[in-house]
Amino acid sequence: MKILILDASELSRDRTEKLLCSMGVLCSDIYTFDNGEDALEFIDDYSVDLLFSSLELSKMDGVSFADIFLHKFPNMVSRLFITSSSQGGESFQEVKEVGAKRFIKKPIDEKYFQHFISKEIDKIRIKNKVKV
Numbered sequence: 001m002k003i004l005i006l007d008a009s010e011l012s013r014d015r016t017e018k019l020l021c022s023m024g025v026l027c028s029d030i031y032t033f034d035n036g037e038d039a040l041e042f043i044d045d046y047s048v049d050l051l052f053s054s055l056e057l058s059k060m061d062g063v064s065f066a067d068i069f070l071h072k073f074p075n076m077v078s079r080l081f082i083t084s085s086s087q088g089g090e091s092f093q094e095v096k097e098v099g100a101k102r103f104i105k106k107p108i109d110e111k112y113f114q115h116f117i118s119k120e121i122d123k124i125r126i127k128n129k130v131k132v
Contacts, residue, residue: 005032007054036060049124055091067098
């Protein structure tokens with residue numbers, strides 16, 4: 001399993017990573033980036049099962065990242081989670097317009113995150129076991 005966390009904030013990346021590790025995800029399966037360009041390069045080289053992206057990134061904004069990512073990997077729309085402290089505003093509307101469907105409000109509510117994301121992780125684990 002490969003999980004990617006994309007956020008300009010090191011604190012946000014660390015918090016999300018710690019949450020995932022506390023849920024039984026191997027910490028070695030989690031990859032963090034602060035900019036969309038490096039993340040896209042990584043995704044091109046390796047398949048990613050789950051992705052958390054902030055709207056605030058360095059080198060490329062989260063809307064542009066989501067747009068490129070969803071055009072390259074349209075089947076990943078349900079595995080892309082946009083994290084944002086504002087659930088309104090222009091960037092939030094724009095990322096919805098490029099196709100993002102799943103959102104997590106910052107600061108992340110740990111109980112909600114664990115409940116909701118654990119279901120996604122279980123789906124990925126089942127899917128990966130089926131692969132031969």
